[in-house]
Amino acid sequence: MTPENLISEDQGDINSSEQRHLYTKSLDAQTLHWLGEDAKYFFHQALSTPVMNVLSKTEGAYIYDLNGKKYLDMHGNGVHNAGFNNPAVVEAMIRQMTEALAFTPRRYTNIPAIQLAKKLTEITPEGLDRVLFCPGGSEAIEMAVMLAKQITGKWKTISFWDAYHGTGFQSGAVSGQAHFLKGNGPMVPGALHAEFPNYYRNPWKWEDTDAIDEEYLRQIKLIIRNEPDIAAIVAEPISSTPVVPSQNYWQEIRSLCDREGIFLIFDEIIEGLGRTGKMFASEHYVTPDVLVLGKSLGGGMLPFAGIVSKSEYNVLQDSSIGHFTHEKNPLCCAAGLAEIEFIEEHRLVENAASKGEYLMNAFREMQDKYPLIGNVAGKGFHIGIDLVKDRKTKERAYEEAERIMYRCMERGLAFKIIEGNVITLRPSLILTQDQCDFIIDTIDDALGEETK
Template identity: 40%
Template sequence: MTDSVEIGTPTDTKEVTANPVLTRVLNEPATHFRSEGDVNTTQARQAWNESLNHQTTQALLRRDSEVFLHQAMSTPCLDSLEAADGIYLQDSSGKKYMDFHGNNVHQLGYGHPHVIKKITEQMASLPFSPRRFTNETAVQCAEKLTQICGGELNRVLFAPGGTSVIGMALKLARHVTNNFKVVSLWDSFHGASLDAISVGGEACFREGMGPLMAGVERIPPAVSYRGAFPNPNASNNDNNQASDVHYADYLEYVIEKEGGIGAFIAEAVRNTDVQVPSKAYWKRIREICDKHNVLLIIDDIPNGMGRSGEWFTHQAFDIEPDILCIGKGLGGGLIPIAAMITKDKFNTATQVSLGHYTHEKSPLGCAAALATIEVIEQEKLLDKTQSDSKFMREQLLRMKEKYPVIGDVRGIGLLWGVELVTDKTAKTRAFDEAEATLYQCLNNGLSFKVSQGNVIQLSPPLIISRADLQAALNIFENAIQQVCIDFNYI
């Protein structure tokens, strides 16, 4: 996609010679919700913002703070951007970051020429399609999605974003089963609207919101490293192990005790802090849902379109959901579009408006989605992702053996979580160390997300070259090594 470039050097800022955060984060109390994203109101974030010695950047950050409604995790902002291309973000000072977060829209990186070409062609012919009309691009896109889904997933509805398709899936499940109750997982994220946070498991989104959607039961997720029901024989990072099936059995217990359950909703692999259940877990979940006539809704909004090395993450576990929700990367990092895909036997809601969105059959969104699928096919990105996955596994597991601050490594495809702990036996979360790692990597041109306060999430674009992937891992390892020194681990 793009040539390798020198990263981490601002064009008109003072050179950063050391991480300015390390002296500010030691022993800082963890007083904020940390489940979704790195905390942006700590002293570490303040120190980072103060280190952005660039007049245009500081002015834009002030204007942003003055005009946008403040909310957790997006105020104050991390930096200001002026460009994005391939795997890189470029800030207002000219500094480039390799983007290993991308809000999960960046499977193809940024500005892929094929996606831009197809969107531009669509804009010139049919830029918008009002409801009650169809168009060739939307039909082709729906047909192509059913093709790559395979199996019985052959009915599609589009929407402008992932949260919207979660709402449609919940409505369809109620319509099909005549049961309004839903089981979801603690620590899950399915969107920020009231219905989505009702079935989500992260407290930071429900804080102060009052009564939410009734009938939601939450159960513990299958967690290999730390969890509600730990198994001493658990083997991390092996999808063929069955050491987490007891988490699935608890779903059946809740279904039988509660009654009236219409759906179970979950990500096949939790994106935020990268929890990878076993194949045995998911096969047991599928059996339980079939036995009790509960619809299985898989939220693959952040991980779909190849991040797992399969088109959709559930395919890595050899199961098929009743309803699949996708989005984010579907639009190629250019156009917001999402889709709910289900089975023909559930095509029974003719008299119900499940979605009815203004951009329901967006020609531009569908052109972007079709182009994204074409790029993944033409550039053989699924095979590449599986190869890159093996490389990342080897590199990160090597680091785990070398650096005492790394307690666990887990992942699939190009989605990896590195959990930092202060003590490997107690598994105490290393909040300060994770923040120090983040800001040191940012100083050196690598951007990623921190989840649960101590899990480094690494999700590079699928188009990344092996050389750039190695360069990014070198930046990460250097930061981990420095943190181990500064926090007296070695």
């Protein structure tokens, strides 16, 4: 399999490969019936319909198929930080609906919305003390960029190739993947792109971190020098693969933004609320001007997102950057607040840090054992294992990665492949030690079978 054969090399495993067909053929008649119904009524997309399987339940760290088989889920679309169907979140939602306050028209407020906004200002980095909610991550990115443009009076952005920030015309424009751009015609103008720092796969084959940083920073400085009117730099602090930038890189970007009057917008839709072993990934680095949240902000139950920024930017009373029907939805806010309180009460951030390091150490030991593993990277429960055919050339092991994914599925471990060859692990933050050992043993066995 070559990159040209991949429907989406960037975002995930594909739904039209020979391995997918073999997997689908192994499913039972009832599951095949419902897969057919799904394919009949939904628009087909490369990363969803036709889908892999039919789920009957999502609970805790697991997903269950129609036959009751459970899979420890390493993806969860990023909503399961406190686990699927978390009882505390369910209880908060039931209580909110029982109180007959599941919606508030936009001209009014409600206590759950105020409580969630207050909570976010308490747990986000110092100086971020104003909040705005919206239905989803794409809209949150749009709001963040609109805020930057309104405050700075500028209109261009710098973001990074291979990143994904959403499928709206502004959020899609700042994304850096052809998969979400092709066929749409002109997107929002002024969206400029640079390469995200990569210490394993940089094009110069360098290993010196400072030299690599300097070259990637040079790209940003070159754009700023030759493209006036940059309003914002938009990025995930740690990429979805993940690639983990050095502290120096983001410190230099922060200084550059301060010097040039540019907003730094961190998209933490995936990484926020504990995934990287800190409540927010930006805490590993610097404080942005706008922090974008989503996914688990809805408690793993409801679509909800938002931005957290600074009081000094609260100067747009004569306009609107967010004007959504469910802007202060009390049901969503009750779910989000319950999720955050559960994460805090059960010390899930610390759990992600300690058990994430445990997993990373195990995978590094596997790297010594299997030449197929080219690189292991990550923070907390945000981990990537880059599989290669040859460690010297770093040729991506596309077919091997897909076979390993389906072997693990057979054993009850579900994860996603990104860039065609990178095993990405983003489990629920509630993982136990036994579950971590199951992950290690399952991947070890699958790698062993592939390399024997």
